Amino acid sequence: MGYINDQIGYPNDILSSRSIIKRDNYALIPPAGLVRNIIPGFENCDVTILASPKLGATFVDYLVTLHDGGRNQQGFGGENIETLVYVIEGKVTASADSSDYELTSGGYLYCPAGAMLRLENANGGKPSKLFLYKRVYNRIKGYEAHVVSNNVNNLEKIHYEGMSDVILQDLLPKDLGFDMNIHILSFKPGASHGYIETHIQEHGAYVLSGAGVYNLDNEWIPVKKGDYIFMAAYVPQAGYAVGQEEFSYIYSKDCNRDVDL
Known part of the structure; x- marks a missing residue:
């Protein structure tokens, strides 16, 4: 099996992890482990x-x-x-x-x-x-x-909800033939969502660059490049960039469908 960061054998310090796993709610999965x-x-x-x-x-x-x-x-x-x-x-x-x-x-x-x-x-x-x-x-x-x-270098850079320092890119068409989309969301240093979102869509997000602090179910959690975030339906969520580098992540979203009963 093996670990992707090749850290094997005896540990050099006490065992610890930034991982947070709350099934059917949210998860933070860093590269270590x-x-x-x-x-x-x-x-x-x-x-x-x-x-x-x-x-x-x-x-x-x-x-x-x-x-x-x-x-x-x-x-x-x-x-x-x-x-x-x-x-x-x-x-x-x-x-x-x-x-x-x-x-x-x-x-x-x-x-x-x-x-x-x-x-x-x-x-x-x-x-x-x-x-x-x-x-x-x-x-x-x-x-x-x-x-x-x-x-993505060819895609339109959309000012997310009118904010010039938060850029959204849609990888797929806004077409009812598609039941999902993949987006890249990028925050300039200090930029954030305009509010904490709560919605039916679920997300899987991989951090491509930078660092941020993310609200997951009203817990503020530091995240950075290489981290993976899972957000289930209705989990309160939002983030903001920290540091001097652009904070960006690629994420999936289910869309364009009514709810099955």
């Missing part, structure tokens, strides 16, 4: 499962490092599973069934249900680091999702 999971189809890869239904999520998030020769040619997703891959660092060749896409840092590929996602490291022998997502697609009559590939 994350393990490598063996997942069929992934070759020469370190794969770590972050959020899953065992935590209370309706989706699964992964952190994946493709080493030299790293790939998944067996396919990921398909049938009723939608998937998305986002390149944190490096370069990969990703495919949605028979179409190939060259993705560099900030690049992403969404595969709708029925399309298999395949991955291969293309970073000249150096590792590539990915954020990977999957979810059961919630289909509605008359609408379908489709393949989407782009790079």
Whole structure:
């Protein structure tokens, strides 16, 4: 199995962790203590499962490092599973069934249900680091999702709720064919949400840069680059940036559907 930070053997200090796990509510998962999971189809890869239904999520998030020769040619997703891959660092060749896409840092590929996602490291022998997502697609009559590939550097930078120092980027179209979206939210130093949110949508968020303090169920918790946050439905949530670096994270959101009874 092994730990992704390669801290093995005898400890150098007392055992401690910043992890906070409150199933069906929220979780903070820092890099220290994350393990490598063996997942069929992934070759020469370190794969770590972050959020899953065992935590209370309706989706699964992964952190994946493709080493030299790293790939998944067996396919990921398909049938009723939608998937998305986002390149944190490096370069990969990703495919949605028979179409190939060259993705560099900030690049992403969404595969709708029925399309298999395949991955291969293309970073000249150096590792590539990915954020990977999957979810059961919630289909509605008359609408379908489709393949989407782009790079965040090409996306519109939206002033989040009119605030010029908080920038939102939508990775997927605002279209009823999509039952979810992936966003990147970026805070300039000292910027924050305008209020503490409470809503039905759940989130899985991976911190890409900087540091902040996040309100999770009215507990203010320090977070930083490399941390993962799970927020269940109706958990009060908000954050603000601290330090001198931009605080940003990529996160998923279920949307565009009514509630099933």
